[in-house]
Each structure stands twice: as structure tokens, then as C-alpha cells.
Amino acid sequence: NAGVTQTPKFQVLKTGQSMTLQCAQDMNHEYMSWYRQDPGMGLRLIHYSVGAGITDQGEVPNGYNVSRSTTEDFPLRLLSAAPSQTSVYFCASSWTGQFTEAFFGQGTRLTVV
């Protein structure tokens, strides 16, 4: 009964470093997405995917890359970390045929120093 699993839970990066946030789901959902959550700003969509091999940009895609080689996994890559990317990152998945609800992971708290 794993649902959506994100790793790591916490990460500290130095400015300019790169890293990948992992997201995996075991519900065979076609749709997966990444959000960042900053105080007072709610959740903002970074990138999303409607199926393996298909990705698209959300509201705040700059500085992030994604790929979707399998249905289960949707990693988020930070190319060159900046302090402005300090945030809590959430991955979510859902069905696309009838978009009823999105299941969220527990989040990754990232600090860029």
C-alpha cells in the first residue's frame, strides 16, 4: 500500500550543485506531476506528464527538468541549484481518463545554501 513515494525527505545543496528528486507510484496512474510549495503561495505546478514519454511545463518550470521513461517513475532534476529553489517539493499522481483526485507524496524539503 505504498501509493506515491518520494525520496529523499530532506536535502541540503550548495548553490550550483545538481540533484534528482525521485518519485515513484504503484497505482498504474498515467498522470504524474511535480509541485513546489512556498510559504503563503500554495502549490505551484512545475512539470507534469500524462503518460510515459510525454511531459509538459507547468507554471514555474525554469531550472527544472523531467523525464518519464516508465509509468511508475517521474524524477525531477535540478540542473544548477539556486537559493530561490529552496522549497518543499511534492509529487502527485492520478488517473487521466476521469480526473477525480490526485494522490500526493510526503514531500521533499530542499534547502539550497
Added chain:
Amino acid sequence: EDQVTQSPEALRLQEGESSSLNCSYTVSGLRGLFWYRQDPGKGPEFLFTLYSAGEEKEKERLKATLTKKESFLHITAPKPEDSATYLCAVLADSSYKLIFGSGTRLLVRP
């Protein structure tokens, strides 16, 4: 541009004191409106989906309603365990971009 505004930003209630949270939205065509609950340090947890004006959904002390411009989350006789941030999100027609409001932080005091 699709937009979601939630009010108030924060709400303090006494246990048993009923109230409503508001979610106003602007979207070209509504495919769905979603309510989530988020506890500190956790990911959002799904509560309701509403698809058309006039629709209502209930779960325990919560009731969500929808008009053409806004949605309300009514909380009847709240308990301290209802304390959380409540998030509203919309999905426009022909879109897969779920757009969230900034949330309402609810504190229910015993």
C-alpha cells in the same frame, strides 16, 4: 489565465463554532474543482471533487458546494482534529494543469 483565490488566509474557531471557507476561481471552462486537506509536514489529502454548479458533497463535518464562480467548504461543529490547511484547486477544460489556491489555515481551539 486560470486563477484561484482562497479566503480567509487564516481562521480561528472555537470547538463547535461552525463556519465556511471560500474558494473563488476564474477558469475558461471548469473540468473539476478539488478540495484537499494538508497537515503540517505532510502531503495534501484529497477531500472532494465537484464538477458542476449546484453540486454538493459531504464527509463527516465537512460539506463542499459549488457555484459558477466560487466554492464553499462548510465546517459544522468543528473539532480540534479538523485543524489543518485546506486547499482548493481547479482543473480547466482540455487541461491537465491543476491550479491551487494559497490555502486557508484553520485552527480549532478546544
